[in-house]
Amino acid sequence: MDAVDLARGIAVALMILSHGVNGLLPFDDFTDWGLVPVHAVTKVASTLFFIVFGVALGIAFVPKTNRPDWAQRRNRLLLRGLLILFWYKALTVIEMYGQHSRGEIADTLLYRDFPSYVEVLGFYAVALLWLPWLLPLWARTPAWLRWSSPLLLAGLSWWLLRHFDFWGVPQLQALLVEHPDYYTWGQLARGPLVLLGLLIGGLLLPRYRDAGQRIALAGALAAIGAVLLVLFQQLAGAGREEVLQSIARNAGKHPPELMFMLFSMGGALLLLALSLAGGQALARLLRPLTIIGTNALMAFIFHITVIFVLFRDALGYLHAVSYPYALALTLLLIAATSLWIWLWERMWAMWRRKR
Template identity: 65%
Template sequence: MIIAHGTNALMPYSDFPDWGQVPVHALTKFSSSLFFIVFGVALAVAFVPKTGSPDWPRRRNRLLWRGLLVLFWYKVLTVVELWDRSRGEITDALLYRQFPSFVEILGFYAIALLWIPWLLPLWAKAPAWLRWLSPLPVVWLSWWLLEHAGFGGVPQLQAVFVEHPEYYTWGQLSRLPLVLAGLLAGGLLLRWNDTTGRRLLLSAGIACAGLVLLAWFALRVDDLQASLVAIGRNDGKHPPGLDFSLFSVGGALVLLALCIAGGNLLARVLRPVAIVGSDALMAFIVHIGVIFIVLRNTLGLYQAVPYERALWWSIGLIALAALWIRLWQAMKRALDRPRAARAAPAD
């Protein structure tokens, strides 16, 4: 995501070299689907098992507050992204009359965190067969609403629920099947993670599913190179088209399988990536802030650097985000130690 944002924020797709389009930028499209799947995995591992505990209302409220926090940063970063636009455009984006592009993923999470926590107890109590079938009716409902519902003549409302071709949004229902798939994978991971053989079996199953989707994509298209270039330029991303979905979800599942198989060892090898993942919201704030405040508005690098330099800037943003998160976490630990000492009972 950071590589995709960093390069595209400094130059339009039309200026990308061929190797930047394929494979570099096409492969970054795995990240969008992986976000939603990992969101579901995290909910399944950290929250679903607690839905029956006495402190579930507190945990649910923590998710709701997290949604409000994400909503706050979504609006702040909307202003950051559109800083060089007119006041009218910024106001329209803040009032949901228009939508930003680079930070719109936060808009999805903000809304999702305000309603999905209420769904989790039902998910935990649902029979296994219903959970495993749940993505299918949601896919059908999303398609039906996209094709047949008028949403009261408010296209922005359609964009929020099932996406709209004129708005760069992530629809709550159109992306919910990926979250449900993540909940299913997370439930298995929670049970099998402590057994190496079962964890590797789960990884192999997810990898096979991803490879099947990638093979389906390759067999569907007539010109693979042209199709990958189109995907790199977001063709079929909003609303989700079949070719884009097959490629993006298939690659996301393969990456998820590698992460599950690699476990803690892979996290140590790819330490900067693991640190970025430990505080995804902070990483998002840092990289968007640096891209738009520093690189574009202060240094004036928009359409002023070659693709290779934009790519190196983007890779550097990953290291910068990891460093900032590490320093932020260390500062919080240093502040928490005196509070813990004061709260501890005297001997």
């Protein structure tokens, strides 16, 4: 579905926007308008990415769990997880070389520590190693339990974070429910977003071709997103600008806190609603973003390599450029990422035809 690719492409483009600028400059060098609204808006990216991950699973795999070839489909998902795990580790080295010692890089590769910029791939890889086993069970689960599962899992994650010490292993806590000392995405902490995506995918699949029903679903998602943002506004009160600046600086991101999640989920649902309401027409209009969404892994490989090998190492831009210059470079990088994926897909199609 082009609309789902567009939503994923928006999420990845916002991640590139965050990584490109923050990969070259510390927050203290950001302009005020760079923090809010530009960098604050990028905080919806990860939430949107996790939700769209669930939507894609709900559309492409859940309906096929009762088919005879499900084992082959499940194994393809598992292999995809292993492929992403490989690239997660490879890009970890690319991110850390030149700025960290070999011992620090080794610790990160062995899960004694975690990277920052490529950590979302770590979540994605691990999730694809256990979620395929869950999908058949999800398909047979009573509707009331499916619809309550995001809240149940969020409650379990919250309880574990506050009442369980994970046998004194902080890295295990980080992998499951997150830890304030590690920049990583917990499987249980962000799992509710994937489950929400599974629910949305189940609603979207039979309604996508009917414009009226698809727009009605988009309207419902937009309404929920708007309610979350209004609640964020009410809780922030007169200090909204300060709260937004702290969110732009990643306050409340790991482990997830209420104000961060209200802002991030509200924005993510609005962007998902926009993508679904626009359908194929909007996906064609914003084709560069849609192209990025068709191959998120390639987008990660390309933009991380450009930021850390070309911008930081070869050109020496680390802490050496102004915020507007870093922002302009990053916008060009988003366009270049889309172009690279388009060229890659064309070359791959030509090679397959020759075979």
